[in-house]
Each structure stands twice: as C-alpha cells, then as structure tokens.
Amino acid sequence: GNSVTQMEGPVTLSEEAFLTINCTYTATGYPSLFWYVQYPGEGLQLLLKATKADDKGSNKGFEATYRKETTSFHLEKGSVQVSDSAVYFCALTNRDDKIIFGKGTRLHILP
Amino acid sequence: GAVVSQHPSWVICKSGTSVKIECRSLDFQATTMFWYRQFPKQSLMLMATSNEGSKATYEQGVEKDKFLINHASLTLSTLTVTSAHPEDSSFYICSVMDRGEYSNQPQHFGDGTRLSIL
Numbered sequence: 266g267n268s269v270t271q272m273e274g275p276v277t278l279s280e281e282a283f284l285t286i287n288c289t290y291t292a293t294g295y296p297s298l299f300w301y302v303q304y305p306g307e308g309l310q311l312l313l314k315a316t317k318a319d320d321k322g323s324n325k326g327f328e329a330t331y332r333k334e335t336t337s338f339h340l341e342k343g344s345v346q347v348s349d350s351a352v353y354f355c356a357l358t359n360r361d362d363k364i365i366f367g368k369g370t371r372l373h374i375l376p
Numbered sequence: 377g378a379v380v381s382q383h384p385s386w387v388i389c390k391s392g393t394s395v396k397i398e399c400r401s402l403d404f405q406a407t408t409m410f411w412y413r414q415f416p417k418q419s420l421m422l423m424a425t426s427n428e429g430s431k432a433t434y435e436q437g438v439e440k441d442k443f444l445i446n447h448a449s450l451t452l453s454t455l456t457v458t459s460a461h462p463e464d465s466s467f468y469i470c471s472v473m474d475r476g477e478y479s480n481q482p483q484h485f486g487d488g489t490r491l492s493i494l
Contacts, residue, residue: 299481308382308469308485309420354419358482362408362473368419 267292271355271367278345279375286340286370288329288355296359298322298331298338303352303369312340312353350374379403380472382486390494391462397455397489399470405450408473410483411443413466420469426453460493467491 271288278284290296297316301309313322315331315338322329327342338355355367381400389395399409407428412420424445425433432445442464444456457464467490471483 297482301485306488306490308380308487309471310485311481314481362425362482363410363422364483366419369417371417 267296267357267359267365269355269357269365269367271353271370273368274352274371275373276370277373277375280347281344282374284340284342284345284349284372286353286355286372288338288340288367290336290338290355290357292336292357292359294359295333296357298329299356299358299364300327300329300338300340301354301356301366303354305351309354345372345374347374347376379474379484380470380486382470382489384489385487386490386492388492388494389460392459395457395460395491397457397468397470397491399453399455399472399486401451401472401484404472404474404476406453406472407450409447409453410471410473411445411453411455412469412471414469414488415466423455428453457491460491462493465491465493 268291299314300312302312303309313324315322318333320331329338329340352369352371354369356364383398409426411423413423414420423438426445426447428447434440447453467488469488470486
C-alpha cells in the first residue's frame, strides 16, 4: 500500500541554520508528493509539491526534489527563520482522492 | 483568501452533549469533503469522506453513529460528535477536494476545530 515515512522530531535549530527534513515514500506507480505546514492552532497549508520524477517544488525558500530512484522527497531550506517554527508533513496522493500523510516533524527555530 | 471556512474554531462542552462542526467551501462547489482527526503531536487521521447528496464513507475503526456527517449542499458539510466524552477531545480538520483543471493542490484545508470535552 501507500505510505510516507518522515524523520521524527522535534528538530531544533538556530536561526539561519540549514534545514533538512527527510521523507521517503512507498507507492505503486507515480504518486504526487507534497509538503504541508501546520502552524500552532491552525489547519494545514500546502508548502510545495511535485508531480513527477525530478520535479523540484519550491516556496518561501523551501525546496524538495522528487527522487524516484530513492523514493524520497526531502525538504530543505538554506537559512531558517524563527517564523518557520511549525509542524511539517510530507504527503502523497496516488490514483485516488485520499492524501496519505507522514507523522509530521515539529521544527523549533531558536533566535 | 480562505477557500475553506471551518466553524467553530474552539468549543468546550460538558460530557454527554452533542457538538456540530461546520465546514464551508467558499470559492467553489465541493462534491467531496474530508474530515480528519488529529491527536496532540500526531498526524492527521482520515475519519470519513463526505459526498454531497449521499452517505459518507467512513474509515475503518471510525464509529459512524458517533460521528455523524451530513453533506446536504455543495458548499456545506457538517460533523456532529454525538454524546461526546472526554476521549473525543481532539483537533478536527475538514478539507475540500479540488478537482479543478487549474488546481495546484488536491485538497484545501480548514483551520480546524479544537474540541474539549469536560
């Protein structure tokens, strides 16, 4: 079946540090991949997405590349800010309408 | 602007009461909406798929008589937690499916409802 595995948090970094949150997936065929962000007390917002192999999604300084050979979609940002503190979810959709979410990674950025 | 409006954002009530949560699609007609539940520091668990004009499809392990879903119009789905108990306390999030040709995401999410049962 379809599944998403992402690194467990919490991840704590200092402001301006480099961020990587690992995400791997299991799916048949060619899923679409997403990163969602959830700020405290809020719903989910789409951060970026990629719909086919080698696509790079990017938004607000975050990037992730769809790697089919390694079934990965790691999230990166070169210089994090305090305002990036949130929970990040890796997710996929595949053939049907359901979104499969990873367990989420909580990110704390220290000033 | 917001595509999905979820109301209320926070509710506290006594054990045994029923609580209704509304999810409205603001920008387009939504034939399909989803209801999720999120426990503290955990991921979203899909509870059910709400289809306009027909019965909701519940995920395995979700009590349909406990969590009543009504999707009577193309812009509104409601989740009613019946006879709520403390173990029903959670963060409930709805989403609206977007099959539009120019859509950039499969679902638009509401801001969630925090339900606390005393």
